[in-house]
Amino acid sequence: MKMLEKASVVFLLCLQLAGCGGSSKGDGDSPFPRGRGDAGFIDETAAAEVDLQGHVVFDQLVVPAFQESVLKDLARVERFDLDTGTDNDEALKGILSLADLRAGSLSAWLKERVQYILAEDLHLYRVGVVVEKDRAVGMLHFDPPEDPDENRFMMAAMVGTALYSRSKHIRTEHPEVSYMAIEVNDEWVHANTLRNGVMQIGPALFNPDFQPSPGNPLSYANTAARVGTLFHEARHADGNSESDSLGFAHIECPANAGVASELVGMPACDDSSNGAYSVGYRILRAYVEKCGRLCTAEDFYVLEAMMLDELSRVIPRDDGTLPELDGRPEVGLDYIDLTGFSFFPVVTE
Amino acid sequence: MKRALLIVVLVVAGVGGFLMSRAQGGDETPQVKDERAVERHTGTIAAGERRFAAEVHLPEQELQERFQLAREAFRQKGAISGASPAELHRTPKVTIDAARLLAGIVALEAQEPERAEAFQNFYLECARSDETITVIRAQCLNRFVQAGGLDEAGMRHLLAGFPADVRRLFLALRQSL
Numbered sequence: 001m002k003m004l005e006k007a008s009v010v011f012l013l014c015l016q017l018a019g020c021g022g023s024s025k026g027d028g029d030s031p032f033p034r035g036r037g038d039a040g041f042i043d044e045t046a047a048a049e050v051d052l053q054g055h056v057v058f059d060q061l062v063v064p065a066f067q068e069s070v071l072k073d074l075a076r077v078e079r080f081d082l083d084t085g086t087d088n089d090e091a092l093k094g095i096l097s098l099a100d101l102r103a104g105s106l107s108a109w110l111k112e113r114v115q116y117i118l119a120e121d122l123h124l125y126r127v128g129v130v131v132e133k134d135r136a137v138g139m140l141h142f143d144p145p146e147d148p149d150e151n152r153f154m155m156a157a158m159v160g161t162a163l164y165s166r167s168k169h170i171r172t173e174h175p176e177v178s179y180m181a182i183e184v185n186d187e188w189v190h191a192n193t194l195r196n197g198v199m200q201i202g203p204a205l206f207n208p209d210f211q212p213s214p215g216n217p218l219s220y221a222n223t224a225a226r227v228g229t230l231f232h233e234a235r236h237a238d239g240n241s242e243s244d245s246l247g248f249a250h251i252e253c254p255a256n257a258g259v260a261s262e263l264v265g266m267p268a269c270d271d272s273s274n275g276a277y278s279v280g281y282r283i284l285r286a287y288v289e290k291c292g293r294l295c296t297a298e299d300f301y302v303l304e305a306m307m308l309d310e311l312s313r314v315i316p317r318d319d320g321t322l323p324e325l326d327g328r329p330e331v332g333l334d335y336i337d338l339t340g341f342s343f344f345p346v347v348t349e
Numbered sequence: 350m351k352r353a354l355l356i357v358v359l360v361v362a363g364v365g366g367f368l369m370s371r372a373q374g375g376d377e378t379p380q381v382k383d384e385r386a387v388e389r390h391t392g393t394i395a396a397g398e399r400r401f402a403a404e405v406h407l408p409e410q411e412l413q414e415r416f417q418l419a420r421e422a423f424r425q426k427g428a429i430s431g432a433s434p435a436e437l438h439r440t441p442k443v444t445i446d447a448a449r450l451l452a453g454i455v456a457l458e459a460q461e462p463e464r465a466e467a468f469q470n471f472y473l474e475c476a477r478s479d480e481t482i483t484v485i486r487a488q489c490l491n492r493f494v495q496a497g498g499l500d501e502a503g504m505r506h507l508l509a510g511f512p513a514d515v516r517r518l519f520l521a522l523r524q525s526l
Contacts, residue, residue, distance in 0.1 A: 086524070087524060088524075150435070153435040153436045153438075153439070154435065155438075155439050204439065209442050210439060210440070210445060211445075212445070229439070257512070257513040257514070258513040258517055260484070260514045261426065261430075261483070261514070262426045262427075262429035262430045262482065262483060263437070264430075266434055266437045267434050268437050268438055297455070297456055298449050298452045300452070301448045301451055302445055302448045302449055304488060304522070305440065305444055305445065305447070305448035305451075305484050305485065305488060306440045306444075306445070306448075308484040308487055308488070308518045308522070309440040309441075309444060309484050310440075311518060311521055312483060312484060312514065312517075312518060
């Protein structure tokens with residue numbers, strides 16, 4: 001139940017990331033240490049080891065401009081190694097359980113966790129409740145939000161994790177329920193495992209108000225911020241119930257030393273060393289350390305702030321520990337072939 | 350089938366409630382302490398980089414106005430505390446705006462080397478202020494240490510006067526590079 005309560009808090013909330021730091025060991029007299037960034041650029045025409053762009057399926061409700069932006073970001077993920085030669089490399093590899101930080105490895109990591117990208121209005125999607133015993137699927141829509149502007153702050157959310165987690169909870173009281181599915185482009189995507197790949201993206205991911213480079217939507221810095229968000233959210237597709245790490249749920253920021261006072265009480269912290277905020281921090285740190293000429297001065301300071309903001313939410317526990325949780329995804333529920341099933345709409349009062 | 354329908358109804362109620370947890374406080378907008386300050390510094394941001402690149406030797410009054418604009422943007426902790434959970438899952442806009450203004454101050458500093466002390470005082474004031482957004486405090490502190498050329502002993506002595514949350518973020522900035 002504790003896991004469920006935790007799961008109820010934050011899977012569907014999302015985060016933005018960013019940032020990197022300067023140091024006195026930076027670029028001599030320049031007040032804007034740019035890190036040991038690439039002097040060049042990301043060659044988006046180079047061959048990619050892993051096809052991330054072709055793997056992703058956008059639901060038809062996702063705004064075309066958003067699709068284009070995400071694809072551009074993924075093209076960069078496919079081609080941009082994140083090794084920096086600093087201690088960030090080992091930390092990031094450890095968190096992601098990767099042997100290296102080559103673009104191909106990072107792309108593969110993301111590919112394992114994200115496939116279907118939905119729009120922010122979840123109530124527009126048909127959700128199916130599979131009851132194998134009756135060979136039936138009850139179809140329903142969630143209620144629209146009371147406030148129509150509610151989704152304006154959404155960047156991204158791993159809704160597939162929420163559906164899977166909720167299914168597990170419901171089964172404890174109603175074992176007849178198998179799991180839930182969601183209809184994407186007229187096809188049912190089964191949320192029978194944590195790795196169902198269903199993610200929502202929202203307008204805040206592309207809102208200039210929340211971007212390092214508001215005047216340049218496709219800038220390196222904006223890609224860095226968005227990619228940090230995608231990796232952060234994808235982390236929520238990891239973990240298992242046995243280790244109490246299912247979905248790497250966030251916790252409420254405690255009123256402890258080390259916690260920024262403005263965050264206390266918000267469901268926006270992690271108390272593990274390899275949770276979603278740690279992923280976001282390390283990903284962003286890599287992008288910022290490689291800023292070089294790809295970042296303007298403003299980009300640099302904004303990304304630095306965003307990165308620190310991410311780190312500020314990684315909080316040691318009361319006993320001072322910051323455990324590393326087991327990120328292996330649990331096996332999940334058996335896939336059910338819905339051929340021949342009855343599909344009926346559920347009318348709720 | 351009836352039993353399945355009953356179960357589905359229960360599932361809907363449960364899942365709807367579960368997913369509605371997203372909506373907790375989500376319709377609140379952050380309350381910025383000084384709306385005029387937001388408008389002013391937003392305008393500055395829009396013109397900022399190009400403007401800073403062209404200016405040297407600002408009149409003292411104008412320099413102080415720049416400091417004040419940045420100061421007001423930095424002191425937005427209350428706006429963050431009052432924001433909705435949905436908004437707080439990403440870096441708040443006020444933090445982004447504040448960082449952008451800090452970049453502008455740093456750019457100005459590069460053009461005004463003879464006023465280094467004034468900038469140092471500004472960074473230290475920013476870092477010490479309990480009203481400043483915590484992330485920005487760490488950035489200001491880092492800039493103070495960078496510009497001041499403090500050695501390790503000096504830095505340790507300085508850090509002793511800062512709270513744990515600021516120290517932690519500052520030390521993260523000192524890593525690598």
